[in-house]
Amino acid sequence: QKEVEQNSGPLSVPEGAIASLNCTYSDRGSQSFFWYRQYSGKSPELIMSIYSNGDKEDGRFTAQLNKASQYVSLLIRDSQPSDSATYLCAVSGAGSYQLTFGKGTKLSVIP
Amino acid sequence: DTGVSQDPRHKITKRGQNVTFRCDPISEHNRLYWYRQTLGQGPEFLTYFQNEAQLEKSRLLSDRFSAERPKGSFSTLEIQRTEQGDSAMYLCASSLVGGRGDGYTFGSGTRLTVV
Numbered sequence: 001q002k003e004v005e006q007n008s009g010p011l012s013v014p015e016g017a018i019a020s021l022n023c024t025y026s027d028r029g030s031q032s033f034f035w036y037r038q039y040s041g042k043s044p045e046l047i048m049s050i051y052s053n054g055d056k057e058d059g060r061f062t063a064q065l066n067k068a069s070q071y072v073s074l075l076i077r078d079s080q081p082s083d084s085a086t087y088l089c090a091v092s093g094a095g096s097y098q099l100t101f102g103k104g105t106k107l108s109v110i111p
Numbered sequence: 112d113t114g115v116s117q118d119p120r121h122k123i124t125k126r127g128q129n130v131t132f133r134c135d136p137i138s139e140h141n142r143l144y145w146y147r148q149t150l151g152q153g154p155e156f157l158t159y160f161q162n163e164a165q166l167e168k169s170r171l172l173s174d175r176f177s178a179e180r181p182k183g184s185f186s187t188l189e190i191q192r193t194e195q196g197d198s199a200m201y202l203c204a205s206s207l208v209g210g211r212g213d214g215y216t217f218g219s220g221t222r223l224t225v226v
Contacts (some may be wrong), residue, residue, distance in 0.1 A: 004153070034214045043202055044154065046214035088137060088153050090214075097142060097206065099215070101153030 002027040004056050004091050014110050019076040020025035023089030026070070033065055035074045036088040038104065044088055048074060079109045115218035117203050123224045124193055131189045134222045136205030143186050144215060145178055146202040147171070154202055160186060193225045 003026040003028075013019045032051055036044035050056045050063040050072070062075040072091075076083055086104040113148075116135040124130050141162050141202045144155035157176070158168045162183035172178075180186040190197055200222050204215035 008151075041221050043200075043217040046216070049214050090153075096167075097144075097159060098156045100152075100156070103151065103153050111119075 002030075002091070002093070002100045004089055004100050004102040006087075006105045008103055009106040010108050012107055012108045012110055013079050015079060015081060017079050017109075019079045019083065019107055019109070021074040021076075021087050021089075021107065023072045023074075023102055024070055025072070025089075025091045025100075026053050027091070027093055027100075028067075028070065029093045030070075030091045032066075032092045033063070033072045034090040034092075034099065035061075035063060035072075036090060036101075037083075038086045038088055040085075051078050077105075079107075079111050081109045084105060084109050115203055115205050115216055117201075117218040117221050119221055120219065121161060121222045121224075123226060126195060126225055127192055129189065129191045130193060130223065131187055132201055132203075132223075133185060133187050133204050134201070134203030134218060135185045140205035140207050140216070142206045143180055144204045144206075145186070146204065146217075148200045148202055148220075149198075152196065157188075190223075193223075195225045198223055198225045 005024045027063045035048040038044045048063040050065045056063045060077045066071045088104045089102040090099040118133045144159040145157040148154040160180040175191045178188045200220045202220045204217045
């Protein structure tokens with residue numbers, strides 16, 4: 001049974017701070033890793049994808065992957081109140097397009 | 112093309128009734144997925160199609176659930192003899208074959224309430 005674990009939060013950070021979101025996964029064969037943002041009552045929206053060990057930066061977002069530790073993280077710099085949402089970590093394995101999602105971490109950015 | 116469309120947005124049904132949902136993917140996307148999401152949980156995989164072929168089904172997809180994608184375009188998800196436990200958001204997503212798998216594009220979802 002493939003599992004993706006996230007701290008459900010809520011994680012509260014002040015506006016302008018760095019928010020750090022973490023995710024671990026159980027399947028060592030996992031090859032593709034994604035972060036989705038989901039506002040309350042809305043559908044998930046892809047914000048980052050990462051496939052290789054290391055960091056990947058896109059604007060205020062940085063995804064970090066450590067396959068040896070089976071760990072993925074998302075950093076949000078200069079957090080804004082509009083970043084307040086649930087962040088879902090998702091993982092897929094080799095040859096599979098099925099995504100396994102974590103339960104999500106609820107982020108609250110306080111003005 | 113404005114994205115993945117799902118219809119209806121909301122559905123309230125009585126226990127035991129059948130319901131059908133429709134999904135129209137992004138036109139150039141040949142993979143289509145159905146997921147189910149309950150409150151406080153991440154989306155759970157149900158099934159996916161590549162063109163008209165249903166390639167993978169979750170064990171979550173009981174005999175009461177059936178999905179089709181005739182002609183590889185839109186897809187329907189039918190739930191027969193609905194139960195209260197079927198109450199959830201049903202999400203459709205699509206993606207393009209051949210890429211690295213750069214994530215899906217989700218539709219707005221159909222929220223099902225079984226009373």
